[in-house]
Structures are given as structure tokens and as C-alpha cells.
Amino acid sequence: MNPTVLAQLKIEKPGGSGSCVADNGFCPEWIAENLDRYWTPLLEHVFLTVVPVAIGFVIALALAVLAHRRRWLTGPIVTVTGIFFAIPSVAAFFLLQPLTGLGYTTAMVALVSYTLLIIFRNITNGLRNVPAETRDAAIGQGLTDRQLLTRVELPMAVPEIMAGLRIATSTTVGLAALAVFAGAGGLGSEILTDERFKSNVVVAGGLAVLLAAVLDLALLGVQRVLTPWQRARA
Amino acid sequence: MTSVSRSILAALAALCLALGLAACGSDDEGPSGDAASTPAASAPEESKVIKSDPANAGKGTITVGSKNFTEQYILGELYAQTLEAQGYKIRRRLNLGSEQVAFKALRGGDIDAYPEYTGTALTSFFEVKTKDVPPDADAAYELAKEKYEEVGITALARTPFENTFIIASTTETAEAAGNPKTVSELFAKDPNLSISGFPECRQRQDCLLGLRDIYGYKGKFVSSEGKFSDLDGDESKLTLAFSTDPQLALDKYAAYEDDKKFFPPYNITLGLKDETVEKLGPETIKTLERVQAGLTEEAMRELNRRVELEKQKPKAVAKAYLSESGFIE
Amino acid sequence: MSTTVAILGDFGEGIEFLFKERESVSGGVQIGGPAEMAAFCATHMIVSVAAIVIAAALAIPLSLWLGHIGRGDFLATATSNVGRAVPSLALLAFFISFIGLGYTNVISVLVLLAIPPLITSTYVGMRQVDRDTVDAARGQGMTGWEIVRVVELPLALPTIFGGLRIAAVTVVATATIAPLANVQTLGEPILTPQTYGIVGQIGASILVATITLLIDFLFARLQRAVTPTGLKLAGEAPAKGPRFSLPTRRRLGST
Numbered sequence: 128m129n130p131t132v133l134a135q136l137k138i139e140k141p142g143g144s145g146s147c148v149a150d151n152g153f154c155p156e157w158i159a160e161n162l163d164r165y166w167t168p169l170l171e172h173v174f175l176t177v178v179p180v181a182i183g184f185v186i187a188l189a190l191a192v193l194a195h196r197r198r199w200l201t202g203p204i205v206t207v208t209g210i211f212f213a214i215p216s217v218a219a220f221f222l223l224q225p226l227t228g229l230g231y232t233t234a235m236v237a238l239v240s241y242t243l244l245i246i247f248r249n250i251t252n253g254l255r256n257v258p259a260e261t262r263d264a265a266i267g268q269g270l271t272d273r274q275l276l277t278r279v280e281l282p283m284a285v286p287e288i289m290a291g292l293r294i295a296t297s298t299t300v301g302l303a304a305l306a307v308f309a310g311a312g313g314l315g316s317e318i319l320t321d322e323r324f325k326s327n328v329v330v331a332g333g334l335a336v337l338l339a340a341v342l343d344l345a346l347l348g349v350q351r352v353l354t355p356w357q358r359a360r361a
Numbered sequence: 362m363t364s365v366s367r368s369i370l371a372a373l374a375a376l377c378l379a380l381g382l383a384a385c386g387s388d389d390e391g392p393s394g395d396a397a398s399t400p401a402a403s404a405p406e407e408s409k410v411i412k413s414d415p416a417n418a419g420k421g422t423i424t425v426g427s428k429n430f431t432e433q434y435i436l437g438e439l440y441a442q443t444l445e446a447q448g449y450k451i452r453r454r455l456n457l458g459s460e461q462v463a464f465k466a467l468r469g470g471d472i473d474a475y476p477e478y479t480g481t482a483l484t485s486f487f488e489v490k491t492k493d494v495p496p497d498a499d500a501a502y503e504l505a506k507e508k509y510e511e512v513g514i515t516a517l518a519r520t521p522f523e524n525t526f527i528i529a530s531t532t533e534t535a536e537a538a539g540n541p542k543t544v545s546e547l548f549a550k551d552p553n554l555s556i557s558g559f560p561e562c563r564q565r566q567d568c569l570l571g572l573r574d575i576y577g578y579k580g581k582f583v584s585s586e587g588k589f590s591d592l593d594g595d596e597s598k599l600t601l602a603f604s605t606d607p608q609l610a611l612d613k614y615a616a617y618e619d620d621k622k623f624f625p626p627y628n629i630t631l632g633l634k635d636e637t638v639e640k641l642g643p644e645t646i647k648t649l650e651r652v653q654a655g656l657t658e659e660a661m662r663e664l665n666r667r668v669e670l671e672k673q674k675p676k677a678v679a680k681a682y683l684s685e686s687g688f689i690e
Numbered sequence: 691m692s693t694t695v696a697i698l699g700d701f702g703e704g705i706e707f708l709f710k711e712r713e714s715v716s717g718g719v720q721i722g723g724p725a726e727m728a729a730f731c732a733t734h735m736i737v738s739v740a741a742i743v744i745a746a747a748l749a750i751p752l753s754l755w756l757g758h759i760g761r762g763d764f765l766a767t768a769t770s771n772v773g774r775a776v777p778s779l780a781l782l783a784f785f786i787s788f789i790g791l792g793y794t795n796v797i798s799v800l801v802l803l804a805i806p807p808l809i810t811s812t813y814v815g816m817r818q819v820d821r822d823t824v825d826a827a828r829g830q831g832m833t834g835w836e837i838v839r840v841v842e843l844p845l846a847l848p849t850i851f852g853g854l855r856i857a858a859v860t861v862v863a864t865a866t867i868a869p870l871a872n873v874q875t876l877g878e879p880i881l882t883p884q885t886y887g888i889v890g891q892i893g894a895s896i897l898v899a900t901i902t903l904l905i906d907f908l909f910a911r912l913q914r915a916v917t918p919t920g921l922k923l924a925g926e927a928p929a930k931g932p933r934f935s936l937p938t939r940r941r942l943g944s945t
Contacts, residue, residue: 136660136685149670151590151787157672164674213906215863217880218895224888225700297774304777305867308880315779316456322783322870323590324672332780339775459884461715490718560869561884566718584872585791594790596872 183242249291253284607666757816773806811853815846
């Protein structure tokens with residue numbers, strides 16, 4: 128084999144500092160060119176937000192319906208979900224480690240548990256704030272308990288429920304950034320790949336905030352669709 | 362409130378618009394993309410290009426792993442793409458974390474291969490004390506290979522480059538200390554300069570604790586992944602850099618020789634379970650070793666430079682190495 | 691102790707890590723044990739307390755006044771929405787890349803995270819005070835400041851403490867990632883598994899979770915303690931968790 132002329136890796140002398148990117152600065156050109164590298168992390172982040180909130184909603188709804196008829200359950204449920212709420216998510220990831228290892232499952236379980244208190248409280252408040260007159264009128268019309276719940280109480284509780292979902296969603300977007308410590312991906316993982324590079328941090332963080340705004344607006348839209356008779360409240 | 366969400370959206374829409382305009386105005390830069398970079402290979406080069414073997418696709422998916430910093434990402438991609446060029450089906454797990462996690466994954470079968478440093482393997486897995494590691498690169502590799510064999514792992518031939526720790530500072534700091542050339546000279550002049558290093562260094566005998574013992578270092582430790590950013594931002598006067606860091610070639614930084622040979626050799630060796638080696642076959646192994654033979658310290662520093670200073674993605678950089686070196690088309 | 695360890699497996703090992711020193715994963719140095727944990731704990735508490743105090747000093751007086759004059763609707767909603775959505779990790783990384791490492795960075799981040807719940811809860815608390823009571827006080831000739839001090843503030847205290855509770859829990863929880871900025875709080879074992887191992891990570895997590903729960907409990911008690919007896923009797927005792935909704939017109943027939 129001829130050793131003198133071989134295809135070789137081209138070596139460049141670094142151009143000294145002055146290049147925006149080499150100095151870890153905020154570089155709009157680089158951002159514009161490299162926006163596509165944030166696509167997968169963004170999708171992961173959406174996944175890490177929407178799924179836990181959805182699951183949390185289902186669980187919290189079941190709990191709220193249970194506690195609606197058996198008021199004494201409210202206290203214990205609030206206590207337990209309150210504990211989940213108070214435990215920092217990073218700690219939760221590792222407390223779950225012996226059970227679920229490291230990865231998306233662990234992240235999901237922790238994120239779901241965090242949403243429970245918020246959503247449960249809002250559904251419960253919404254149900255309890257249905258005016259007594261309305262309830263009496265419905266019962267007077269011969270509605271069963273279940274019909275009362277599904278046709279009167281829940282629909283009237285929608286604004287409060289949606290408010291809870293919106294709070295839970297914004298909070299989960301923020302927490303999902305920490306999922307990287309549980310071994311999952313998301314925008315937090317992207318931040319940590321280069322936490323000194325200003326462009327990276329601004330874009331990844333900015334996308335998270337943008338995601339929260341978009342999801343918030345989307346839920347608001349859903350609320351308007353579900354409650355045409357009420358001007359949606361904050 | 363909708364108005365808040367709206368104002369956030371508006372601000373970000375404006376930002377996107379600004380970026381879009383900037384993008385329109387920017388030139389398209391690829392990685393050193395001119396054709397002149399590859400000198401026309403006049404020698405018969407067919408022997409160099411990696412050949413794909415259809416039989417390899419049937420051998421099952423090979424999982425290639427790596428630890429979680431720039432050089433590891435590049436190496437992981439490099440090995441993965443080399444195997445892919447030979448027709449293997451590859452799965453990547455390039456963010457395993459610390460060496461303990463990676464080693465566990467390898468032994469447990471979660472991954473089939475990952476590149477490890479000889480010095481790290483010896484001190485972290487096989488409980489060889491830092492001072493007992495042979496200072497010669499080949500001797501250290503042979504010892505690591507032996508130890509790996511005992512647990513059923515084959516360590517492929519070591520790479521030419523080593524990536525050891527090197528203490529660096531700005532040239533201002535060097536001048537203030539009288540431009541010492543070695544670490545001993547530096548600490549003789551001033552043992553109290555602060556040093557920044559990756560978090561685990563704080564509690565390691567082969568890192569900060571050893572520096573204190575062997576070099577008499579007395580300064581403050583700053584736990585940070587920033588390396589040269591820490592020097593720039595004056596978070597610390599010194600930093601624990603890697604010898605393949607591209608910033609070392611810049612004029613504004615100075616590095617000091619490890620005269621007491623405190624740090625062991627750190628050449629890369631790709632670790633694979635014995636069964637995997639059998640599955641891959643000798644041809645594949647030869648190709649892997651052929652590809653990595655081009656990884657000199659200069660080459661590795663260049664690859665790191667493309668990722669760290671030009672912010673390209675490791676996957677693209679690995680591909681560029683293979684194509685510019687003539688291993689793939 | 692060893693039977694507990696055996697039964698609880700990794701959890702037991704994690705607890706043992708807190709109480710007894712052991713050799714680090716990389717070898718050669720002793721880690722864990724009460725002394726080291728106490729040091730981490732002290733750092734954790736210092737940054738948390740400093741942040742809460744600073745945030746309270748900045749947010750509460752302003753929001754008290756805005757609540758009194760009724761002019762902070764937009765600010766309260768805006769800060770609460772934006773504040774919730776900003777990931778703590780992004781904020782910390784942002785500060786690292788723009789400001790640098792150390793206590794200033796960490797405390798600034800924690801203050802920024804604590805301010806939104808404080809603004810919102812203080813403002814909402816003040817707005818929720820019964821208007822008739824305030825009018826009566828005004829009719830009696832009390833000045834604005836007197837009304838705040840004597841009438842509105844005591845009635846708003848439960849909600850304000852609810853906000854303090856949220857802020858405290860958020861701050862203590864976020865201080866866990868402070869090691870990224872060279873401040874070694876209780877998150878240090880969690881973020882450096884090479885030294886502390888999974889056992890250290892679990893042990894530190896247990897400690898962080900316990901401390902946060904204690905603080906949550908403490909503030910819940912404080913919240914109950916500042917609820918005026920009259921409110922308690924009227925059934926408006928503070929809810930056990932966060933409840934931020936801007937005041938709506940009184941709902942029909944609600945308690």
C-alpha cells in the first residue's frame with residue numbers, strides 16, 4: 128500500500144476566538160441552521176408532558192368521583208397526593224429506581240404523581256361549586272345520581288377542571304425538563320449536552336416555554352368549545 | 362391567561378421571524394466541505410473502502426454504546442457507522458453516563474460494545490491503584506486486556522491517541538506564574554490556584570485527591586463541566602482539560618506537562634463480549650481496527666474541534682472522518 | 691440495621707448510606723455518613739432560606755399594595771403562568787451560561803422561581819377579603835395603611851402562607867440541582883453517581899424528600915395557625931394544597 132498519498136482527515140487550525148459559536152455565544156445564524164436538532168427532543172418533551180397529564184387526569188377524575196359521594200375520602204386523598212406533590216421530582220426519580228429502573232417509565236410515573244393533587248383539587252372544587260338549586264332541580268326532574276354527575280355536575284365543573292388541567296400542563300412542561308435525570312430525553316437532555324453554549328440554552332429553554340404557551344392555548348380552546356355558554360375565566 | 366400566552370407567542374414569533382431572516386442571509390457552511398481536502402488517491406484504494414457483507418444483516422442487531430461526552434459520542438458513532446457500512450443492523454445507546462453504568466450495561470448484555478479508556482478501566486473496574494497502572498501505553502493496554510478477559514470481555518487493539526487529563530490555564534495565568542512548563546513548576550510557584558473539574562473529580566484518588574497528595578496542590582476545587590468556559594469566565598484559574606480538547610491548540614490557553622506521570626495512560630479500546638466477537642467474525646474485527654488506526658491525537662482533536670467549536674453533530678463528524686479518510690464513499 | 695437493609699433492599703442500603711460512611715464507587719475515599727450529609731444539608735438550607743427571604747421581601751410588600759388597590763390582576767396571572775412554565779433546569783443553565791457559577795447564580799434562580807407563587811397568593815389573598823368589611827373599616831376612618839395592617843392582611847394571611855408553602859417547597863426541591871452550578875447541596879450525591887453510586891443517589895433522594903415533606907408540613911401548620919378563628923369557624927379554613935384562582939364573583943349558593 129502506498130503510504131504517501133492516502134485520503135486523510137482534513138485538519139484545520141482553530142481560528143482563534145472571534146467566532147460566535149466557538150465562544151459559546153448567542154448566535155442567531157447557528158440557531159437558524161441547527162433548529163432541526165431540537166425537533167426530536169421537542170417531540171420527546173411533548174410526549175413527556177401530554178401523556179402524564181392525560182393519565183393523571185384519568186386517575187384524578189376517578190378519585191374525585193369517588194370522593195364526591197364519599198366525602199370522608201377527600202382528606203386522605205389530598206394527603207397522599209399532597210405528599211406526591213411535595214416530593215421533588217429528581218428525588219422521586221431515584222426513589223422509583225429500585226422499582227422501575229431508569230428510563231421513560233420512571234419519569235412518567237413521577238410526572239403523573241405530581242399532577243394528581245392539582246387536578247384532583249380542581250375537579251373536586253368544580254363539582255362542589257355546582258349551585259344547590261341546580262342540583263335540586265335536576266333531582267326534582269328524576270335524574271339518578273350517575274346522571275346527575277354526568278349530565279349536570281361534571282359539565283358545570285368544566286371551567287374549573289380545565290383550569291386545573293392548564294396548571295398541571297404548565298407545571299409538567301417545567302418538570303419534564305428534569306426527566307433527563309431519570310434517563311429519559313426531552314429538552315432538558317438537550318440543555319445538558321452543552322449548558323455553556325448560550326444559543327443552545329436559550330433555544331432549548333425557549334422551546335419549553337413556547338410549548339407551555341401553545342398547550343395552554345390549546346386547552347383554553349378546548350374549554351371554549353366545551354362551554355359555549357360561559358365566558359371562559361382566567 | 363390568554364393574553365399572557367399570546368404575548369409569549371408573539372414575542373417568539375417575532376424571534377422566529379428574525380431568525381428566518383438571518384437564515385436567509387447566511388451562507389451554507391458544511392464541514393470543511395471543499396473537494397480539495399481529499400487529495401486524489403493515486404494509490405489503489407479499493408482495499409480501503411469498507412465492503413458491505415449481506416450476511417452481516419442476518420446476525421441480529423448490534424447495540425453500540427458510549428459514555429456521555431463529546432469524544433465518546435464521536436467514537437460511538439464512528440464504530441456504529443463502521444459496522445453499518447459492513448451491513449450490520451445497529452442500535453445506538455450513546456448516552457449511558459458514567460463508566461460504571463456503561464460497564465454494567467456491557468456485562469449485562471444491554472449493549473454489545475462501547476469504547477473505554479485503558480486507564481479508566483483499570484482504576485474504575487479492576488481496582489488497580491492509580492500509581493500501580495503501568496505508565497507505558499502498551500503495557501497498560503495489555504494489563505487492561507488481561508483483566509477484561511477475566512470477565513469475558515474482549516478488548517480490541519488500542520487506538521493511537523490517548524486522551525489523558527491535562528491541566529490548562531489562560532496564558533495570562535501562565536505568565537503571572539513565570540511560564541512554568543510542568544505541573545510541579547506551576548504548583549511550586551503557586552499551589553493555591555483554583556482548579557475546575559468535572560464533579561466526580563472532587564472525591565477521586567485519581568483526580569483531585571491524588572493531585573493534593575502527589576503534587577501538593579492546595580487550591581480550591583470548582584465543580585463544573587465548563588472547562589475552558591470556566592477559564593474564560595474566571596470561575597477558576599486552572600482547569601482539568603482533556604488532551605484531545607481542541608481549545609488546547611488556541612493561543613490563549615497554556616497547558617502543563619504531567620511530569621510526575623500522575624495520570625495513567627488513557628488509550629481507547631473497544632470492549633466487546635466474547636460472544637459478540639465470535640458473532641462478528643475476524644473480518645469485522647479487522648475492519649474496526651483498521652478504521653481506528655487513523656485516530657491519532659491530531660485527528661481526534663480535529664474531530665472534537667468540529668463538534669465543540671463548530672457545534673456540528675457527532676454523527677455528521679464521524680461520517681466525515683470515515684469519508685474523508687476514504688473508508689466510505 | 692442489617693435486617694432492615696435486607697428487607698428493603700436498595701432502599702435499606704440508601705438509608706444506611708445516610709448513617710454510615712462507606713467507600714466510594716471509584717474507590718479510595720470515604721463517602722456518605724451523617725457528617726457529609728449534614729454539610730450538604732446545611733448548604734441546601736442556606737440557599738433555600740436566603741432565596742425565600744429575598745423573594746418574600748421583594749414580592750410580598752408589592753403584592754400587598756397591589757392587592758389593596760386592586761390593580762394587579764394581569765401581573766398576578768401573568769407571573770403565575772409564566773413562572774410555572776419556565777423549567778428550573780433551563781433557568782439554571784441560562785444563568786450558568788450568562789452569569790457563571792456559584793451562590794449568586796443559584797440564589798438568583800431560586801428567588802426567581804419563588805416570586806410567582808408569592809405574588810399570586812398575596813394578591814389573591816388580599817382581593818378575596820370581603821369588600822364589605824373593608825368598606826366598614828374605611829367608614830370608620832381608617833387610613834389605607836391601617837386597613838391593610840388591621841383588616842386585610844390578617845384575613846389574607848392564610849392564602850399568603852399557602853403561597854409561602856408552595857414557594858418553600860419549590861425552592862427546596864430546585865436546590866437539588868444546584869451542584870450543576872458548583873454549589874454542593876443534597877443534590878451532589880444524586881448528580882455524581884460515579885462517586886456515590888446508585889446507593890448514594892437513593893439515600894440522598896430519601897433525605898431530600900423527607901426534608902421537603904417536613905417543610906411542607908411545617909408551612910401547612912403555620913398556615914393553619916395564622917387563620918383567624920372567625921374564618922375557621924365560617925368554614926373558610928385554608929385548603930390543604932395550592933388553590934390559585936383569581937377571585938370570581940361570588941358563586942351562587944357556594945359555602
